[in-house]
Amino acid sequence: MKIKPIILCGGEGTRLWPDSRKKHPKQFIKIHGKTLLSQAIDRVSGLNFDNITICTNSNFLDEIKEETNKINCKIYVEPDKKNTAAAILAAINDDDLEFYQPVLIISSDHIIEKKIIFQNQIKKISNYLDMYKVFIFGVKPDYPETGYGYLYSKKINKNFNKVIKFIEKPNLNRAKKLIKNNNYLWNSGIFLSNKSALLNEFSVLQTKLALQVCDSYINAKTTNNVVELANNYYSKIKSISFDNAILEKSKNVFSTKLLSDWKDVGSWLQKWEIEKKDKDNNYLKGNIFKNNVKNSYISSNKTVVASNLKNVLAVDNNDVLYISDLKNNNLKNLYPIINKKFPKITDQHTTTRRPWGQFTSVFVGKNFQVKELVVNPGAILSLQKHKYRSENWVVVEGKANVTLNKKNIFLKKSDSIFIPQGAVHRIENRQKGILKIIEVQTGSYLGEDDIIRIKDIYGRA
Numbered sequence: 001m002k003i004k005p006i007i008l009c010g011g012e013g014t015r016l017w018p019d020s021r022k023k024h025p026k027q028f029i030k031i032h033g034k035t036l037l038s039q040a041i042d043r044v045s046g047l048n049f050d051n052i053t054i055c056t057n058s059n060f061l062d063e064i065k066e067e068t069n070k071i072n073c074k075i076y077v078e079p080d081k082k083n084t085a086a087a088i089l090a091a092i093n094d095d096d097l098e099f100y101q102p103v104l105i106i107s108s109d110h111i112i113e114k115k116i117i118f119q120n121q122i123k124k125i126s127n128y129l130d131m132y133k134v135f136i137f138g139v140k141p142d143y144p145e146t147g148y149g150y151l152y153s154k155k156i157n158k159n160f161n162k163v164i165k166f167i168e169k170p171n172l173n174r175a176k177k178l179i180k181n182n183n184y185l186w187n188s189g190i191f192l193s194n195k196s197a198l199l200n201e202f203s204v205l206q207t208k209l210a211l212q213v214c215d216s217y218i219n220a221k222t223t224n225n226v227v228e229l230a231n232n233y234y235s236k237i238k239s240i241s242f243d244n245a246i247l248e249k250s251k252n253v254f255s256t257k258l259l260s261d262w263k264d265v266g267s268w269l270q271k272w273e274i275e276k277k278d279k280d281n282n283y284l285k286g287n288i289f290k291n292n293v294k295n296s297y298i299s300s301n302k303t304v305v306a307s308n309l310k311n312v313l314a315v316d317n318n319d320v321l322y323i324s325d326l327k328n329n330n331l332k333n334l335y336p337i338i339n340k341k342f343p344k345i346t347d348q349h350t351t352t353r354r355p356w357g358q359f360t361s362v363f364v365g366k367n368f369q370v371k372e373l374v375v376n377p378g379a380i381l382s383l384q385k386h387k388y389r390s391e392n393w394v395v396v397e398g399k400a401n402v403t404l405n406k407k408n409i410f411l412k413k414s415d416s417i418f419i420p421q422g423a424v425h426r427i428e429n430r431q432k433g434i435l436k437i438i439e440v441q442t443g444s445y446l447g448e449d450d451i452i453r454i455k456d457i458y459g460r461a
Contacts, residue, residue, distance in 0.1 A: 005044035009056045009108040018320040023348040027108040037108045055087035079231035085245035093217045102126040105191040111263040118260040135192040137258040138185025144175035149187040153255040163253040272297040318350040355458040368442045375435040380428040382456035389443030391419040398435035401428040
């Protein structure tokens with residue numbers, strides 16, 4: 001029986017801000033040329049694995065659709081973020097999942113480069129599953145990490161151990177003590193069980209949660225393999241992690257040491273350690289001129305001149321420049337303050353991805369803003385209108401087919417068109433190359449929610 005992979009893709013990745021934002025978190029950031037989500041998908045693809053299920057929320061749906069447009073994948077969408085327990089339970093309720101089918105639960109933001117070793121171990125451990133066991137994969141600590149949870153287990157046979165207790169993220173002194181004992185492992189967040197065992201654990205340990213998730217699943221709206229869980233039931237669910245809800249309470253949790261490599265990209269220091277560096281141990285991204293710079297992480301889309309620096313973190317996005325000590329950036333404690341004081345710069349980037357391409361906010365003024373739209377070949381925006389704004393478009397690259405009310409208009413480079421407030425309109429790129437349009441919006445309200453969609457090929461109308 002094939003193993004069903006469930007990928008959890010709902011986190012915000014706050015410790016990699018400003019590259020990671022609430023609406024574009026770290027699982028969509030590229031490392032080694034591929035997003036972390038696409039690496040996770042590749043990790044659980046192959047002969048031993050069933051079609052993938054991804055658990056997420058509506059903020060990330062468009063990007064996940066784009067990442068998965070070439071594979072057969074089911075997407076579960078939470079109407080409200082309730083941590084991992086409810087998301088996992090919703091996915092294992094799936095009618096297509098057989099009762100005793102093995103289920104592998106992984107995160108979307110880890111790095112495992114030894115894919116074959118990982119897959120072989122998953123297949124081997126799946127042979128020990130029954131209607132009770134839940135396996136967790138532990139990682140041997142190589143330093144006293146305070147950002148991970150730990151698990152303590154005792155050996156019962158040559159293949160796996162019995163988990164005795166879990167330890168929440170410890171302080172440094174306790175972490176130093178834990179790693180001296182070989183029975184303590186990092187909690188990787190990778191779980192293996194089957195549908196029957198997981199349903200049994202939830203029904204016994206989280207009865208109310210199980211009933212609420214079941215109701216939300218039964219009343220879900222399903223369109224093109226996207227399952228939107230019913231909010232009237234889901235909103236009442238307690239927000240709790242799978243670890244707290246099940247693993248820490250169950251007597252059926254077993255562990256085995258992960259044989260492959262494993263990295264959780266949970267901080268800028270960890271990202272720096274993963275990336276390829278120059279001879280001075282620097283990771284440099286962009287047009288960077290350096291003089292006597294060592295052990296640093298510098299990323300910018302502007303020209304940067306850096307001199308006489310050591311252990312520096314400098315991350316420059318279009319709207320934010322974050323500078324800190326690389327090994328002591330304290331972002332975990334700083335982020336809540338930034339989020340409260342500057343909510344816009346924690347919410348989203350100046351560039352926002354859409355199913356048809358992306359748009360970038362170039363300039364925002366009083367009652368107007370300027371955007372650059374990039375429309376992919378063959379893509380088409382929704383047929384829509386706006387209640388509060390009008391728009392001027394100028395084609396700067398490619399060719400556009402424009403719908404304006406009942407007219408069809410063809411625009412080439414340097415052509416422009418005015419879209420009055422309330423007019424029904426749409427852009428289509430029928431060419432083989434990208435289409436770029438500069439859009440100037442004017443009006444009393446310029447929010448993204450001032451879009452009334454009439455037709456949409458991406459199911460958003």
